Amino acid sequence: MTNGTAPLRIAFVLFPAFAALDVFGPLGALNMASFEHPMTLALISTDLEPISIDRKIIDGFYRVDVIIVPGGHGTFDMELTQPHVDYLHAQMENPDLSYIMTVCTGASLLARTGAMAGRNATTNKAAFEWVQSVENATDINWIAKARWVVDGNLWTSSGVSAGTDMTLGWLEHLFGKNESERVRIYLEWNKLEQDDDPFAELLGLV
Numbered sequence: 502m503t504n505g506t507a508p509l510r511i512a513f514v515l516f517p518a519f520a521a522l523d524v525f526g527p528l529g530a531l532n533m534a535s536f537e538h539p540m541t542l543a544l545i546s547t548d549l550e551p552i553s554i555d556r557k558i559i560d561g562f563y564r565v566d567v568i569i570v571p572g573g574h575g576t577f578d579m580e581l582t583q584p585h586v587d588y589l590h591a592q593m594e595n596p597d598l599s600y601i602m603t604v605c606t607g608a609s610l611l612a613r614t615g616a617m618a619g620r621n622a623t624t625n626k627a628a629f630e631w632v633q634s635v636e637n638a639t640d641i642n643w644i645a646k647a648r649w650v651v652d653g654n655l656w657t658s659s660g661v662s663a664g665t666d667m668t669l670g671w672l673e674h675l676f677g678k679n680e681s682e683r684v685r686i687y688l689e690w691n692k693l694e695q696d697d698d699p700f701a702e703l704l705g706l707v
C-alpha cells in the first residue's frame with residue numbers, strides 16, 4: 502500500500518491479443534492524473550518480444566502495412582526520439598507501407614523525417630505551434646480546425662482522444678460505415694466527426 506507520499510506504482514500486464522482500449526483508455530486517464538498525483542505507470546510483460554494485439558499472431562511481425570505514431574510528452578525530447586524518427590524515415594522506403602497515421606504530437610516525429618512535405622495534416626491543438634517549429638515541419642499545410650485530416654495514405658489526428666475518432670473513420674474508409682459503427686457501439690464510444698473540432702476554438706487557433 503502507498504504511504505500517501507510514495508508514488509503509487511501501477512502496471513498493466515500485457516499478453517498477446519489484449520484489447521487495446523482496455524489498456525490505453527485507462528492508461529490515458531492515469532497518464533493525465535500522473536502529472537498531478539505521484540504515480541508510476543508501466544506496461545509489463547514476460548520478455549521484450551513484440552506483443553501482438555491482433556486476434557491471431559502474424560508471421561513476420563516487423564513487415565508492417567500500417568504505422569501508427571502516437572504522441573505524448575516523449576515527443577518533445579529530440580534526442581530520445583531520434584531513433585524513432587530514423588525508423589520512420591527508413592519505413593518510407595518500405596513498399597508494403599499502405600498507410601501512415603499519427604495521433605496528437607506523433608505528427609512531429611513524422612514531420613522531422615521530411616516525408617510530410619507538401620501534405621495536409623493536423624496535430625494536437627495545445628501543441629500546434631510547437632509541432633510547427635520542429636525540423637522539416639514548415640513545408641506542411643497544417644490545418645488548425647479538424648478532428649483529423651486525410652491526405653492520401655497519410656492520416657493525422659488532433660490530440661489524444663482524436664486518435665480513436667480517426668481510427669473509427671479509417672475503419673469506415675476500409676470496411677464501410679456499418680463496420681465502423683459496429684466497433685464504435687461495441688466500444689460505447691461517442692465519436693466526433695472529421696470536421697467537428699471544438700478544441701481549435703477553445704485553444705484559440707481559429
Ligand SMILES: *[C@@H]1O[C@H](CO)[C@@H](O)[C@H](O)[C@H]1NC(C)=O
Pocket residue numbers: 586613614615616636637
Ligand atoms: C528533413 O528532410 C530531409 C528530406 O527528406 C531529410 O534528408 C532530413 O534528414 C530531414 N531532417 C531530419 C532532422 O530528419
Ligand SMILES: *[C@@H]1O[C@H](CO)[C@@H](O)[C@H](O)[C@H]1NC(C)=O
Pocket residue numbers: 621642651652653
Ligand atoms: C489540402 O487542404 C486544402 C485546404 O487547405 C485543400 O484545398 C486540398 O484539397 C487538400 N488536399 C488534399 C490532398 O486533401
Ligand SMILES: *[C@@H]1O[C@H](CO)[C@@H](O)[C@H](O)[C@H]1NC(C)=O
Pocket residue numbers: 677679
Ligand atoms: C448496413 O446496415 C443497414 C442497417 O442495419 C443494412 O440495411 C444494410 O444492408 C447494411 N449494409 C451493408 C453493406 O452491410
